Amino acid sequence: MWRHIASNAVTFLILGLFLLGGVILWGRGQYDAPGPLAQAICLQVERGSNMRAVGNNLAAQEAVSSAMVFRLGAEYEEKTQALKAGSFLIQPESSMKEIVDTVTRGGASTCGTEVVYRIGINQISTQVRELDPATSKYVERVEFTPGVDELPEIYTQTKANADTRYRIAVAEGVTSWQIVEAMKSIDLLDGTVAAVPAEGTLAPDSYEATKGQDRNTILALMQAVQEQRLAEAWEARDPGLPIETPQEMLILASIIEKETGVPEERRQVASVFINRLNQGMRLQTDPTVIYGITKGEGVLGRGLRRSELRAATPFNTYVIDALPPTPIANPGRASLMAAAQPAEEDYVFFVADGTGGHAFAQTLEEHNRNVAAWRVIEAERGAAAAGNASTGGD
Incomplete structure (x- = not known):
């Protein structure tokens, strides 16, 4: 009798292990397979959030087939504690693995709201825009001239968001004095510019910026980029x-x-x-x-x-x-x-x-x-x- 019971127990254990292995293989397949998302979305991850909340959010937006598999997969890869706050562009059919990689990689947000400080030849302006995930193009929400127009409420609200991105866009043909004067008016930045860089030494381009960043740091980057471009042109x-x-x-x-x-x-x-x-x-x-x-x-x-x-x-x-x-x-x-x-x-x-x-x-x-x-x-x-x-x- 006991031998019969033991034999049945072993059978059930083997069957249980087999089933468990099958579940694991199924879950792994679900985790690595293309996801159900039909159209790109902008995933918001708040500070203090966790993989469970992110998984539930993704499931609600039909970006993953199972919030539990998403969370367990992140735990298996030991990435649960690496979750980053921000706004992340999730492409159609992204697998759970790809999404976990995206929200744990770090770096600047890849979608959401962006403030662009435009330095032009005739004027400077500030633009608040938002990425449309469906087209991967930015849609302007408001544009105004600092010091002339009243600060829009949306600008104040946007600056209060921790995951807002900032850029300084310098037009071609702007003088060094114009760039420095414009940067003085950008309330995002800090630091005093002691002297205007030599004319022609600042590369027109679009530069990432952060709150409290020193103006001289950005100017130094502009100079380094222009020096490299000039060297390449001279060589060619x-x-x-x-x-x-x-x-x-x-x-x-x-x-x-x-x-x-x-x-x-x-x-x-x-x-x-x-x-x-x-x-x-x-x-x-x-x-x-x-x-x-x-x-x-x-x-x-x-x-x-x-x-x-x-x-x-x-x-x-x-x-x-x-x-x-x-x-x-x-x-x-x-x-x-x-x-x-x-x-x-x-x-x-x-x-x-x-x-x-x-x-x-x-x-x-x-x-x-x-x-x-x-x-x-x-x-x-x-x-x-x-x-x-x-x-x-x-």
Whole structure:
């Protein structure tokens, strides 16, 4: 009898172990398999949360098939204590394993709300935007001008959220003075900037920022990025260019940056200046004259006077025979590469064509025709503006 009972017990134990093994294998398969999520979501993990709460949240959003398997899988991988607070983008069909990796990896949030401080040539603005998980694109919620507009309530609320991301976006062609002045107005940052970095040495780009971060730390990063970009452009430069140093390339790139806002024109504009330097012609470019007047501290806000075009200053390229002594703005990567690898064209003239771009010419006769066409466009626009003003506009 006892032998029969023992035999049955062993049988049940083996069966139980077999079933347990099967459950484990099933759970492992569920944990590693593609998940049921049909559309990307932004998963919010609050501070002080745990894997049980996260699993329940995911199950409620139909991102995982089992909250328990999610939690047990995280425990098995010993990642339960590594849970990070933040906002995480969970892609469709993400497995439980992939989601656990995402919420325990650390680093900046990958979705949710972001505040972008935009430093432009004519103004600075602050934008609050939110990632739409379905499209992986940001949707603007509000944009305002600091110091001019009243602080929106949504901005104050967003800054109070621990997982809000911050970026500082610097436009191409902004001067170093403009960047420093703008950063002084960003209430997110800390630290006093003792001196404005040399013109041209700050790389236009988008930079991650954190609350209380020192302004000098971000400026140092901008300088390091620009130094690397300049070195790469100098290394990749075409042979035979009339540019003797990386600094001269930086100066030329800054002029290209200020002369055109059309990306595909940069190399053509570069070819004009390279051809002029090769032929001993003066560059005759208005942005250098303007910089000589403003020193990069804001915009001129008016047209150049004849006296200013004739004035003998180090930045007046209508008077001097070479490049100005320093850059006149902070050029982007594309303008640096345009200076390093200009288009192979014979152009030595260009003028606005009314479309936002320029008309290029090889001869003075052709250039004069282009200038005449531009004058007609200017006159028509002036007449239209005067007509709108007299009728009150639309």
